[in-house]
Amino acid sequence: MTPRVFSPLVLFLVIGFLIGPFFIIVAASLSGGETLAFPPQGFSLKWVAKVFTVESFRESFAISMLLAIGGTAAALVLGVPASYALSRYKLPFGETIRTIVSLPIIVPGIIVGLALLRYIVVPFGFNITLTLFLAHTALVLPYAVRVVSASLNNLRSDIEEAAVLLGSSRAGAFFRVVMPNIRSGILAAFILGFVTSFNQVPVSLFLSGPGVRTLPIDMLSYMEITYDPSVAALSALLAFMSIGIVFLAERFLGFSRYV
Amino acid sequence: MFQNRAEALALALPAAVFAAIVFLAPVVILLAEGFRNADSWSLSAYTTFFSDPLNRTVFLRTFRLGLMVTAVSAVIGYAAAFAIVNLTPRNKGQMIGLVVLPLMISSVARTYAWIVILGRTGIVNQALQLVGLSDEPIRFLFTETAVFIGLLQLFLPLMILSLISALENMPKDAIPAARVLGANWFQVFFKVILPLTKEGLVIGGTLVFTGSLTAYITPAILGGSKVLMLETLLYQRVTVANDFVAASVIAFILIVMSFAANLLLKRLATARNKR
Amino acid sequence: MSDAAFLSLEKLTLAYGDTVAVKDLDLSIRKGELVAFLGPSGCGKTTTMRSIAGLLTPASGAIRLDGADITRVSANKRSVGLVFQSYALFPHLTVFENVAFGLRLKKLPATEIESKVTAGLKSVGLSKFSARKPGELSGGQQQRVALARSMVMEPKVLLLDEPLSNLDARLRLEMRTELQRVQKETGVTMIFVTHDQGEALSLADRIVVMLNGAIEQIGTPEDIYNRPISRFVADFVGFENIFAVEGGKLAVGNGPIDLSGSLPPDTAGLAWRPRMVTLGSGPFQGTVRGASFSGSTREYLLDTPLGAIKAEEDAALAARETGSTIAFDLPVDKAARLKKFG
Numbered sequence: 001m002t003p004r005v006f007s008p009l010v011l012f013l014v015i016g017f018l019i020g021p022f023f024i025i026v027a028a029s030l031s032g033g034e035t036l037a038f039p040p041q042g043f044s045l046k047w048v049a050k051v052f053t054v055e056s057f058r059e060s061f062a063i064s065m066l067l068a069i070g071g072t073a074a075a076l077v078l079g080v081p082a083s084y085a086l087s088r089y090k091l092p093f094g095e096t097i098r099t100i101v102s103l104p105i106i107v108p109g110i111i112v113g114l115a116l117l118r119y120i121v122v123p124f125g126f127n128i129t130l131t132l133f134l135a136h137t138a139l140v141l142p143y144a145v146r147v148v149s150a151s152l153n154n155l156r157s158d159i160e161e162a163a164v165l166l167g168s169s170r171a172g173a174f175f176r177v178v179m180p181n182i183r184s185g186i187l188a189a190f191i192l193g194f195v196t197s198f199n200q201v202p203v204s205l206f207l208s209g210p211g212v213r214t215l216p217i218d219m220l221s222y223m224e225i226t227y228d229p230s231v232a233a234l235s236a237l238l239a240f241m242s243i244g245i246v247f248l249a250e251r252f253l254g255f256s257r258y259v
Numbered sequence: 260m261f262q263n264r265a266e267a268l269a270l271a272l273p274a275a276v277f278a279a280i281v282f283l284a285p286v287v288i289l290l291a292e293g294f295r296n297a298d299s300w301s302l303s304a305y306t307t308f309f310s311d312p313l314n315r316t317v318f319l320r321t322f323r324l325g326l327m328v329t330a331v332s333a334v335i336g337y338a339a340a341f342a343i344v345n346l347t348p349r350n351k352g353q354m355i356g357l358v359v360l361p362l363m364i365s366s367v368a369r370t371y372a373w374i375v376i377l378g379r380t381g382i383v384n385q386a387l388q389l390v391g392l393s394d395e396p397i398r399f400l401f402t403e404t405a406v407f408i409g410l411l412q413l414f415l416p417l418m419i420l421s422l423i424s425a426l427e428n429m430p431k432d433a434i435p436a437a438r439v440l441g442a443n444w445f446q447v448f449f450k451v452i453l454p455l456t457k458e459g460l461v462i463g464g465t466l467v468f469t470g471s472l473t474a475y476i477t478p479a480i481l482g483g484s485k486v487l488m489l490e491t492l493l494y495q496r497v498t499v500a501n502d503f504v505a506a507s508v509i510a511f512i513l514i515v516m517s518f519a520a521n522l523l524l525k526r527l528a529t530a531r532n533k534r
Numbered sequence: 535m536s537d538a539a540f541l542s543l544e545k546l547t548l549a550y551g552d553t554v555a556v557k558d559l560d561l562s563i564r565k566g567e568l569v570a571f572l573g574p575s576g577c578g579k580t581t582t583m584r585s586i587a588g589l590l591t592p593a594s595g596a597i598r599l600d601g602a603d604i605t606r607v608s609a610n611k612r613s614v615g616l617v618f619q620s621y622a623l624f625p626h627l628t629v630f631e632n633v634a635f636g637l638r639l640k641k642l643p644a645t646e647i648e649s650k651v652t653a654g655l656k657s658v659g660l661s662k663f664s665a666r667k668p669g670e671l672s673g674g675q676q677q678r679v680a681l682a683r684s685m686v687m688e689p690k691v692l693l694l695d696e697p698l699s700n701l702d703a704r705l706r707l708e709m710r711t712e713l714q715r716v717q718k719e720t721g722v723t724m725i726f727v728t729h730d731q732g733e734a735l736s737l738a739d740r741i742v743v744m745l746n747g748a749i750e751q752i753g754t755p756e757d758i759y760n761r762p763i764s765r766f767v768a769d770f771v772g773f774e775n776i777f778a779v780e781g782g783k784l785a786v787g788n789g790p791i792d793l794s795g796s797l798p799p800d801t802a803g804l805a806w807r808p809r810m811v812t813l814g815s816g817p818f819q820g821t822v823r824g825a826s827f828s829g830s831t832r833e834y835l836l837d838t839p840l841g842a843i844k845a846e847e848d849a850a851l852a853a854r855e856t857g858s859t860i861a862f863d864l865p866v867d868k869a870a871r872l873k874k875f876g
Contacts, residue, residue, distance in 0.1 A: 006338075006342075007341070007342035007345060008342070010338045010339055010342045011339065011342045011343070011354065014335060014338075014339040014415070014419070015354070015357050015358075017412060017415070018357070018358065018360075018361050018412060018415065018416060019357060019360065019361065021369060021372030021373060021375075021376065021412065022361070022364065022368075022369070022372065024372050024375050024376060024382070025368060025371065025372045025375065028375050035380075036374065036375055036378070037375070037380055038375045038376070038381070038382050078273050078274040078277055079274055081270040081271070081273070081274070082270060082271045082273070082274035082275070084270055085266075085267045085268075085270035085271035086271060089262075089263070089264075089266065089267035089270070089271075090262055090264070090267070091264075091267045091268070091271055092264055092267070092268065094271075097271050097272075097274075097275045100275045100278050100279055100283060101274050101275055101278050103278055103282050103283060104278065104282050106517050106518060106521050107282065107286055107514060107517065108473040108490070108510075108513045108514070108517060109475075110473075110475055110490050110493060110494065111286060111289065111493075111510040111513060111514065112282060112285070112286060114289065114493070114497060114506060114510070115285030115286045115288065115289040115510075116281070116285055118285070118289065118503065119284075119285045119288050119289070120285060134281045135281065137277070137281075138277065138278055138281045138282050141274060141277070141278060145274070170266070195363055198365075199364075199365040199366065199367075201366070201367065201475060201476050202473075202475045202476075202490070205475065205494060206494075206497070216365060216367045216476075219367050219371075220367060220476075220479065220480070223371070223480070227374070231371060232371065232372075232375070235365065235367065235368030235371050235372075236368070238364075238365050238368055239364040239365065239368050242363045242364055242365065243360065243363060243364070246360075246363045430620065430622060430623070430624075430625060431618075431620045431622065432618040432619075432620050432622035433622050433624060435584075435587070435589045435609070435616070435618070435622070436616070436618055436622035436623075436624075437624075437635070438588070438589065438608075438609040438610050439587050439588070439589070439609050439610070439612075439614065439615065439616045439684075440610075440635050440636035440639065440683070440684075440687065441610045441611070441636045441639040441640060441687070442610055442635075442636075442639055443608075443610050446639060450635075451624060454624075454626045455624070455625065455626055
């Protein structure tokens with residue numbers, strides 16, 4: 001049959017197209033030359049090493065980490081109770097609330113960044129880092145609600161009723177019975193939120209100030225100044241970080257069930 | 260189902276209020292600004308925006324690139340998804356992993372790779388000169404072609420994944436049944452596979468189309484100021500000209516498109532749940 | 535190969551990747567025959583059927599149909615019909631359009647398609663359902679649509695994959711009658727695949743028993759039921775007491791046992807159904823371990839020097855007590871003689 005001959009070729013080309021550029025970045029970042037090139041001119045780790053010495057990279061990495069971890073944690077603090085209400089209660093205006101909470105996934109990020117800049121940062125002199133934090137929290141919120149809801153919906157709801165009948169309070173039932181069972185869902189939401197927030201560009205585009213920038217934005221502006229391979233090295237390092245996190249998550253959580 | 264409404268609202272409202280204040284309100288004000296002209300409601304911002312030929316070019320280019328990326332990703336997506344679903348379960352899992360992998364990598368990193376490939380001294384130019392097809396380096400960067408390739412690479416996985424799930428939901432043996440009844444591969448595709456995977460195609464297509472439409476990084480890195488798309492134009496209008504009115508117009512276009520796409524997807528999801 | 539061969543498989547070898555599913559299979563089928571491929575799952579019966587349909591290209595060997603070599607002819611040009619186990623109706627098309635599917639591809643005139651589809655649906659009793667979608671039909675109705683869809687193409691051979699296995703007992707009888715009617719009316723050559731010996735025995739003119747990608751025995755239902763030639767076939771059709779024969783003696787765990795009467799030299803084994811075992815007299819002794827009553831008969835499990843023996847007696851006779859010792863015989867003249875024991 002025709003497809004039998006055709007298929008391996010198609011797969012080779014498509015996977016090559018999707019993954020190939022990543023290998024090129026890795027190779028280019030190990031170059032010994034002064035400019036970005038492939039094949040790399042000689043082998044050296046100097047660009048990888050340089051990444052760690054660029055002051056702005058270190059600062060923006062710290063900010064991105066703070067936003068990704070703090071923002072995701074905040075999104076879960078808001079999102080877990082909301083998911084619980086949405087899946088277990090007869091919630092008034094449930095659909096409206098679900099839509100509002102999932103808006104950040106629908107509205108293009110650049111618009112949100114601009115709106116926050118123009119109506120919150122500029123008129124009220126709001127701190128940029130704090131605004132970024134709010135923006136990233138809102139951005140992760142839809143993912144948190146979606147993943148945690150999926151996890152709650154897979155859990156029988158009569159276990160809380162059983163806990164209450166056995167003398168537990170409603171809150172007690174949640175922490176004793178529900179939480180332990182959706183722990184891996186929450187962890188999956190955290191990882192998805194972290195990766196999304198960390199790689200996010202458009203929201204943060206307008207939200208940068210002196211010394212305050214997320215890492216991807218910093219990379220974009222570094223690129224405008226110089227084409228040396230350090231951005232390639234940083235890209236490769238970040239990619240490995242993401243792949244590593246997702247791989248571990250898949251290995252130990254069956255991450256793909258939640259995404 | 261618990262019945263206590265106050266308890267339910269106490270749990271759900273913080274998230275909703277937060278999203279409303281941080282997201283909804285500023286965005287609504289921004290959009291409203293585009294319909295205001297000196298204290299009255301007006302569409303003048305829109306007529307002004309579309310009377311500028313550059314804006315029109317960018318608007319049309321964004322849609323054209325979006326459609327092209329969607330169409331090409333559909334063709335490649337079918338071929339790839341068909342090949343993947345016919346693999347052994349083990350190989351299939353690995354292949355799907357390879358398709359998902361790029362989605363987890365920062366799009367800055369993914370787009371950046373194309374500079375190495377398409378640049379003046381990039382791989383493509385080296386290869387062309389090596390085989391003597393050209394003497395001078397050809398300019399690929401900052402062309403529509405480069406933006407197209409970048410967007411395709413970015414969004415193709417979404418199409419492949421939608422089509423894989425559509426193909427897997429096709430009734431078993433529908434394809435061999437059509438073959439035995441006399442259909443050639445072309446007819447099998449158009450009479451059986453396409454109608455049975457239509458929904459997956461629409462889902463994948465919507466994701467790819469809205470993704471391309473609202474892309475920022477790819478046109479910024481690979482298109483620069485030569486190949487502006489709506490989002491890069493928005494950024495430029497704000498940073499270069501402080502033109503918030505144009506920004507609001509672009510924002511409105513983008514939001515309308517995103518909402519329309521989202522509504523379509525929701526419709527499909529409910530239609531499928533009913534069956 | 536006989537001259538009358540309408541469909542013949544010659545040294546057919548089929549493989550999925552490196553896994554050989556069927557090896558060097560030879561078989562010829564006459565025009566108008568109703569043949570069953572019988573065997574446990576994984577024996578290669580469905581694989582063989584798919585290769586006849588052209589859905590699997592043979593690694594080697596040839597398939598001839600009506601005088602032409604069709605080994606390399608693609609599935610859409612073979613005039614072979616296939617009714618899938620899952621029926622494989624197209625869910626996006628109405629019943630009418632499902633049946634018309636192949637006719638439209640043939641580019642027949644619309645009126646001819648109309649009349650053929652109408653006749654096809656009428657013959658399976660589904661005229662009323664032509665505007666429905668397959669999802670609105672029961673399993674049995676879907677299968678009849680699938681049958682009509684194949685039959686309107688007037689195939690030279692009709693293949694059916696487990697045609698009765700997804701149906702409940704009443705529908706099974708209905709479908710069996712339906713298939714026999716179609717075969718009688720059209721004279722189409724039919725091959726069906728089944729893992730159920732009862733289906734094969736009741737429906738087929740000839741049965742091909744397959745095991746591990748090869749033919750174990752070919753014969754009429756009577757041949758297969760009464761004269762299995764291998765241990766596997768004997769076991770498959772319900773012979774419960776099966777023994778190897780070496781040097782004219784029964785080979786059992788405690789050493790060879792002499793048999794009354796002589797055997798042809800190529801005898802590799804003997805097999806008895808429970809009801810062939812004589813109870814109450816004979817050279818052997820056994821202890822009754824258990825008994826079960828099944829209405830018209832009683833079945834006993836005996837512990838004997840030959841090993842466990844299953845015997846059956848008319849239920850009208852007095853029940854034998856568990857623990858009692860009784861004489862029994864394995865009459866050689868009644869036994870099935872196995873030429874293959876392995």
